[in-house]
Amino acid sequence: MSFLEVKNLTYTYSKNTPFFNDAVEDVSFSVEKGEILAIVGHTGSGKSTLVQHLNGLIKPTKGEILFCGQNIWNNEKNISSIRSKIGLVFQYPEYQLFEETVFKDIAFGPKNLGFSEQEINESVLNSAKLVGISQEYFNKSPFDLSGGEKRRVAIAGVLAMKPQVIIFDEPTAGLDPIGRNNILNIIKNYKKEHNATVIMVTHSMEDVALLADKVLVMNNGKKAMFGTPKEIFSDRNKLLSVGLDVPLITNVLLKLNELGFNFESNIITVDEAVNAIINCKGGADNA
Amino acid sequence: MLNDFTLGQYFPTNSLIHRLDPRIKLLLTLGFLILIFCATNIYALTLIIFFVVCLIFLTKIPLKMYVKNLKFILPILIFTTVINLFYTNNGNIILEFWKIKITDYAVVRSIFLSLRIVLLIIISSALTYTTSPNSITTGLESLFSPFKYIGLGRAVHTMTMMMTIALRFIPTLVEETQKIMNAQKARGVNFENGSLIQRIKAIIPILIPLLISSVKSAYDLAEAMESRCYNGGENKTNLKVLKIQKSDYLAVLFFIICCLIVFLFNIVF
Known part of the structure; x- marks a missing residue:
């Protein structure tokens, strides 16, 4: 039994209208505890849609998602408990900030999950430390921070929920090299500390080579390749044919x-x- | 939830109606809306219903799409119908209890009114389904262009530009809202369950990011427009030049015939 398994997942956008579009078509893969899975593919290949299925934000048109062997849609009312176990950091997560202070914003997720006051404090401190946001920032407004800092606060907000699986959708998009390295280190450290599974959507083959244990290559909503980075990068021609490179x-x-x-x-x-x-x-x- | 929002959404099926000049479509829509209220008896109204059914078929847009739009106004429809039942005192009383009297005339009036509202919605949805927001605003700008002779050219342009931008940003805002909603859902917000107060509170984490990003995109857009030398539209020409064609004349002719028949029915019956 795999930790997280996706079976024959298909998702059709705007079904029964002229805009209909198979965003994801018959995709299957699995990922184990403590592994880092990278999902790569050119723009519009269905990566973002795919990852939004994994924590139950989108219900698949066909197929299923098994978390610890359980179909996450078995108990539809319980879907928000899945979202606490499988965290998702969206693309440009800084746009989700809204609270008056950095502390409150990071504490928002844990509070929604019903953590106790003490647990909230603890997890906010931990995740702020993990992303390198020092305590003097806690009383600042998140809107006064720089772009990179905002993103780290937003990531801390998801990490504070202590998910067992964490999904990052292009976490380094639009950051400078230092900001990028910061984020990649955060991912590595969180994985090490919590033995968590990480799923990362990315365009950077360098990041894939550095971090990933497994790679899923998407092309036009379909699974094009799946394997270890070394396996994937040994077939340059196939990568080129789906608009990627080694x-x-x-x-x-x-x-x-x-x-x-x-x-x-x-x-x-x-x-x-x-x-x-x-x-x-x-x-x-x-x- | 937000995916069901279709009011004002262009639905490209390239039908005969789609190809009509937007100016003609705007004027005819207005004309039909007025005509609906001119039809004073059931025969005239039936005729209009027949025209509208033809219109629905001509647009080649699934009936389901129209029904979807009607669902949005169902509460208003029911409310006005019921209120009208009680507020008309003429005619023969057919039902009476306590202080409330319902007359046969009131029933007829309510049915008329609800039918009219339904027709209004269908006709205006037909306009927005078959005309892209951009053509609507180009059409409007062209229709209002005589104002430039009294020194209001700039005002007309500004108004239409504002409309174009507003329409252009509706889908963007819907998409943005969906994104933020998903992001907050991923942080454990529950929009579906909980008490009313909890659900209202759940809106704040959507509203604030949405406001901030809207202001930001407004600034970005303004800068992008200025850096492309936009200066308020004096002597600006359109990419697509509107031209009245044969089918447009036919549509106008059809409308005039409709009008004549409706007025004829009004007088005869």
Whole structure:
């Protein structure tokens, strides 16, 4: 039994109108506890629609979503309890901020879930620390913060609910490199602290190579590929055919191979590449 | 919930009605709305109902879409019908209890009124279903263009630009609302259950982000327009130039015939 499993999920937008559109078509995959799953695909490939199914925001037209073996729509009245176990951080989550102070905004989720006063305090402190928002911010208005800070506060608001599965929809969109690294570290740290499952929608193949245990490639609402990053990135032609590419560093090594070098094709991060190049150079010196 | 919101939504089926000039459609809609209230007896009204049924078929838009719009005004419809039952004292009393009297004339009047409201909604939905918001505003601008001879050209343009923008942003706002709602649902807000006060309170987390993002997009839009040299529309031309065609004349002719028959029925019966 998988921790979270999606079976033959299909979703049709605006059914029975001229605007109808299969946003997601017959997608199946599963993810285990403590794993990071990356979902990639070009714009409009159905990624965002897919992830909104996972915590019951959208009801599938066909197919089912099993969380710990239970169909999440079995008990429709209980769907909000699923949302507390499977957290979803939307694209540009800073637009969901509304409270007067940062503290209140982070505490909003836990409060809705009926945490006690003490639990709320504790989880707000924890998640604020995790995202690097210090306590002096707590009494500020969230609207006075910078873009990156707003996003971290918004993420803290979801983390404070202590979900077992957390979904990020393009968490690094529109951030500068430092902001991006911050967010990626937050994801890693939350996963480590809570042994949580992370599902991340992203456009950055570098992030996929660095973080993901599994990759789901979407194309036109259908599952195009599913596997480990190394498996996925070893088939560059297929990735190109769905409008994606391998990480930049893999491309560099492929080009070097064309020039007569002989690097392995499963190198996907800069660190791996550095090692491979050093070894190669060492080999050349010895020769 | 928000997906059901269709009032003012363009429904492209490329029918004969879709291809009519928006100016003609606007004028004819207005004409038909007036005509509905000119039809004073049941024969004239039946005739109009027949025309409207023809119209529904001509637009090639599923009947379901019209019914959906009618559902929105059902409470108002019932309310006005019932109120009218009690507020007419002429005619023969057919039902009497306590202080309330219902006369046969009142029943007829209520039926007339509700039929008229239904027809009003169907005709105006037909207009918005078959005409894209942009053509409606281009049509309006063109219809109001004589005002420029009395120095109101700028005002007319500003008004139509405001309308275009407002219409343009309805779907965006609906989408935005849906997004924010989902984001807050993911944070444990429950919009479906709970007491009335709890549900009203649940609106605040939607309203505030929505307001903020609307103000922000208003600024963005203004800047985008200015950086493309928008300066208030003096001598601005339209991308699509409206042209009256044969089918438009036919539509006008059809309407005039309708009018004549309705007035004829009014006099004869």
